[in-house]
Amino acid sequence: MGRDFYLHLLLACLSIAQWNSSALARNSTGSQVSSRSRHGMGIKGQVLHRSKRGWVWNQFFVIEEYTGPDPVLVGRLHTDLDSGGGKIRYILSGEGAGTIFVIDEKTGNIHATKTLDREERAQYTLMAQAVDRITNKPLEAPSQFIVKVQDINDNPPVFLNGPHHATVPEMSNVGTSVIQVTATDADDPSYGNSARLVYSILEGQPYFSVEPQTGIIRTALPNMDREAREEYLVVIQAKDMGGHMGGLSGTTKVTITLTDVNDNPPKFPQSVYQMSLSEAAKVGTVVGQLKARDPDVGENGMVTYSIIDGDGKDLFEITTDSQSQEGIVKLKKLGMDYETKKSYSLKVEAANVFFDTRFVSRGPFKDTTTVKISVEDADEPPIFSQSVYFMKVNESAPAGTPVGQVHAMDHDLGRSPIRYSIEQQSYMDRFFIINAQSGVIKTTEPLDRELTAWQNISVIATEVNNHIHTSRAQVAIKIRDINDNAPELAEPYEADMCENANAGKLIQTIKGVDKDESANGPRFTFTMAPNQNFTLIQNSGHTADIKVRRGAMNRRKQEVYLLPVVISDGGSPLLSSTGTLTVRVCSCRADGSVQSCNTEPLTLPAGLSTGALIAILTCIIILLGK
Numbered sequence: 001m002g003r004d005f006y007l008h009l010l011l012a013c014l015s016i017a018q019w020n021s022s023a024l025a026r027n028s029t030g031s032q033v034s035s036r037s038r039h040g041m042g043i044k045g046q047v048l049h050r051s052k053r054g055w056v057w058n059q060f061f062v063i064e065e066y067t068g069p070d071p072v073l074v075g076r077l078h079t080d081l082d083s084g085g086g087k088i089r090y091i092l093s094g095e096g097a098g099t100i101f102v103i104d105e106k107t108g109n110i111h112a113t114k115t116l117d118r119e120e121r122a123q124y125t126l127m128a129q130a131v132d133r134i135t136n137k138p139l140e141a142p143s144q145f146i147v148k149v150q151d152i153n154d155n156p157p158v159f160l161n162g163p164h165h166a167t168v169p170e171m172s173n174v175g176t177s178v179i180q181v182t183a184t185d186a187d188d189p190s191y192g193n194s195a196r197l198v199y200s201i202l203e204g205q206p207y208f209s210v211e212p213q214t215g216i217i218r219t220a221l222p223n224m225d226r227e228a229r230e231e232y233l234v235v236i237q238a239k240d241m242g243g244h245m246g247g248l249s250g251t252t253k254v255t256i257t258l259t260d261v262n263d264n265p266p267k268f269p270q271s272v273y274q275m276s277l278s279e280a281a282k283v284g285t286v287v288g289q290l291k292a293r294d295p296d297v298g299e300n301g302m303v304t305y306s307i308i309d310g311d312g313k314d315l316f317e318i319t320t321d322s323q324s325q326e327g328i329v330k331l332k333k334l335g336m337d338y339e340t341k342k343s344y345s346l347k348v349e350a351a352n353v354f355f356d357t358r359f360v361s362r363g364p365f366k367d368t369t370t371v372k373i374s375v376e377d378a379d380e381p382p383i384f385s386q387s388v389y390f391m392k393v394n395e396s397a398p399a400g401t402p403v404g405q406v407h408a409m410d411h412d413l414g415r416s417p418i419r420y421s422i423e424q425q426s427y428m429d430r431f432f433i434i435n436a437q438s439g440v441i442k443t444t445e446p447l448d449r450e451l452t453a454w455q456n457i458s459v460i461a462t463e464v465n466n467h468i469h470t471s472r473a474q475v476a477i478k479i480r481d482i483n484d485n486a487p488e489l490a491e492p493y494e495a496d497m498c499e500n501a502n503a504g505k506l507i508q509t510i511k512g513v514d515k516d517e518s519a520n521g522p523r524f525t526f527t528m529a530p531n532q533n534f535t536l537i538q539n540s541g542h543t544a545d546i547k548v549r550r551g552a553m554n555r556r557k558q559e560v561y562l563l564p565v566v567i568s569d570g571g572s573p574l575l576s577s578t579g580t581l582t583v584r585v586c587s588c589r590a591d592g593s594v595q596s597c598n599t600e601p602l603t604l605p606a607g608l609s610t611g612a613l614i615a616i617l618t619c620i621i622i623l624l625g626k
Contacts (some may be wrong), residue, residue: 033248051426055079055128055140060110064118065154074101074147077108079130079140089133094126094144098443101126101147110147118149119186149187156248157197157238159183163253168219170258171228178208178217181252183238197416198243201516202251204234212243217254226258227295262300265293268369275371277331279338280378287316287329292367294325301325302353312344312373329371338377382408382418384473391441392478395449399442403432403477406439408461416465423458423472432457432477438446449479450515476533483571486513487524489579496597497548498588499555502546505548507534507583512542512567523569534563534583546581555585559597 065483082088092103093545101124103110124147159181187194201208209220217234234254237528241247268290275288287443305318305327317332327348336623351366384406391404410416421438422429432455434441439459440532447455453478463469466518495508512524526544528536533553537545546563561583568576586597 055130055143060145062112062116063150063152064116064152066112067115069104070283071110071111071113074110074112077103077110077130078127081130081139082108087133088130088139089136091129091131092126093129093142095124097126100124103595115532116149118151118188119155119462121149122188123148143312151191151194153187153192153194153241153246153248155194157183157188157250158241159187159236159238159250159252163454165255165257166217167257167259169261171223171261171263172219174219174222176219178219178256179218179254180214181210181236182215182253183250183252185238185240187240189423193242193244194240196242197238197240200237200239202234202235202237203537204254204256207232207258208234217256223257225263225326227264228258232256232258254405260297260300262296262352262354262365264295265365265367266294266303266352267367268292268350271369273369273371274374275329276374276376277336278376278378279336280380281331281336283331283333285331287331287373288371289321289326289328290369290371291324292369294352299354300352303327303350304353306349306351307346308349308368310344310346310371312346315344316346316373318346318348329373336375337411338375342375344373344375347360353609355408377412379412379466379469380410381471382410382416382463384408384459384461387473389473389475390478391475392480393443393447394480394482396446396482397443397503398483399445401443403441403443404458404475405441406434406461406475408439408468408471408473410463416463418463420466421460421462423460425458428452428455429457431455434459438620441477446582447479449517453479455479481517483516483569483573483575486575486577487512487514487567487569488577489513489565489567492579492582494582494584495546496584496586496594497553498592498594499553499585500551501548501553503548505551507546507548507573508581509539509543509545510579510581512564514569516569518569523570525570527566528563529569533561536565546583553585555587559585563584 023083036278052556055077062072062074066072077090077092079088086106088101089105090108091105092098092101097103100112100114100116101110102113125144126147127142127144128140129138129142131138155256160183162181164179164181166454168176168178181199183197183199185195185197189195199210201210201217207219207221207224208217210217215236215238217236232257235251236254237249237251239247239249241410246376270290273288277285277287290305292303292305294303303325304320307313307318315332315335316329318327318329320326321328327350329346329348347368348371349366349368385408386406389404389406393403394418406420408418408420410418419436420434421432421436421543422432422441424430431444431447432441433444439461441457441459457475457477459473459475461471461473490511490513493508493510497505501507510526512526514524523540524542526536526538528534528546531549531592535547535549537547539545544565546565563581564578564582565581566576566578568574584597586594589595
């Protein structure tokens with residue numbers, strides 16, 4: 001027979017021995033006998049009137065999982081009324097009666113006919129009854145008793161949730177809590193050590209440890225580095241029987257991932273980067289990319305780039321690509337010229353956006369590298385020696401008069417010859433011509449400053465070897481003034497005066513104008529032929545005053561005076577012109593205001609015949625004809 005049979009047999013013997021011991025104690029002291037008073041309560045409140053009697057039994061136990069060939073003895077029912085001889089019949093009812101538990105009617109012995117599982121059911125409540133075998137009358141009131149299923153260690157510890165996943169920051173201190181795992185055991189925790197669990201680590205050392213009583217997993221090594229190893233598999237065992245030999249066990253797996261902390265600075269893999277860019281590149285052109293490596297992840301690995309020094313820091317800029325974490329070098333502004341400077345140098349810095357102050361002692365969270373940019377020669381358009389040229393030419397200069405010269409040059413290695421031309425933008429451009437080889441500009445016909453004082457033309461320089469490459473320069477030509485316009489009166493002056501005006505009376509102020517520039521006429525000179533009635537007074541600047549030389553003019557004698565005035569400029573050569581001032585003699589009121597300037601009809605002398613009048617008119621016509 002197997003070990004289990006002997007174990008069950010041993011437990012049964014212990015139960016019987018305990019029952020016998022209890023019986024002896026009961027017989028001697030009566031303390032363990034279930035006795036009733038004469039007026040005790042029977043079944044369903046029935047009052048029993050009998051002498052002192054009682055059932056005799058102890059607590060019944062049956063060991064679980066018994067697999068022997070014979071039914072296992074659970075215990076024996078016995079009443080103190082049973083004196084032997086088979087006069088009493090024992091009856092069993094209640095949970096499992098007749099199926100799980102059977103009773104010998106004569107002896108009261110109870111056997112378990114099936115294997116029991118404490119984890120399925122820990123106890124059974126049964127009812128015992130003793131009746132007279134002949135009359136079938138109850139001799140004892142039915143009494144309830146319990147059969148307990150005795151636990152054995154037949155259930156291993158079980159981890160209900162698993163496999164497990166946990167995280168812990170890299171570089172954590174030894175003893176940092178990671179996760180707690182818990183196993184359960186279906187065995188009876190109140191009986192023996194079947195359910196007393198002890199945790200141990202089977203896999204995952206020396207990196208992690210587990211607390212035997214709680215199942216808390218902790219770090220066991222200092223400075224675990226995620227960049228060296230990120231994931232660990234830990235196997236935890238839970239063993240019952242307090243971890244002693246013979247206990248049952250269960251395991252679970254825990255995958256532990258080290259989370260990142262910013263413990264690494266960025267690092268350029270190269271100390272020098274070589275890049276190149278055409279001198280003709282436009283602003284914003286990408287020169288190249290570079291990347292500092294940071295083994296940290298997420299925001300811990302975010303890097304920002306900047307140019308901190310170098311002779312090209314004003315020409316170039318660097319930006320950070322947030323996706324690739326690359327530094328993008330771009331042209332910031334124009335200014336590269338292969339013929340002037342063939343290379344530039346930049347000192348670029350990469351720095352962490354965020355860093356963990358715990359690791360500052362490891363050094364600055366930044367690194368630097370050198371970027372050398374070579375300027376590539378490009379076939380560029382010719383370049384004028386000046387962006388704007390200023391030239392002068394005299395007005396009225398004959399056709400073919402040189403105005404000035406422009407000069408452009410191809411700075412590329414080929415040094416292509418240049419051909420010049422004037423861009424025809426308006427009709428005024430036809431007044432100039434340019435020599436295609438020399439760039440000398442000349443007039444095509446005389447110019448008039450008074451028509452236009454400035455002329456702007458656009459000169460085009462084209463490479464002979466590559467007509468696509470052209471450039472333009474503006475030429476501003478000033479038409480210089482010469483004294484080719486005589487001064488003249490500003491307007492045809494007419495003035496009225498009283499016939500009784502006093503000597504020195506101002507009749508009119510006249511003004512001169514000149515189309516030429518002031519350099520050719522800084523001051524006008526006014527002159528008038530001697531006149532007994534009027535005089536001319538020169539003013540400073542461009543005016544003169546006409547005044548009465550003597551008063552009391554007779555309007556009847558002469559009512560209109562025509563005064564020729566000569567006006568001269570101060571230019572070279574001196575030019576002059578003559579203008580006329582018309583003065584009418586008027587009759588005035590006493591206050592000096594003009595009353596009438598109209599001619600009054602003449603009264604013929606008395607007795608003058610018509611023939612005489614015709615003769616006088618004929619003489620006047622003859623005189624005027626001369």
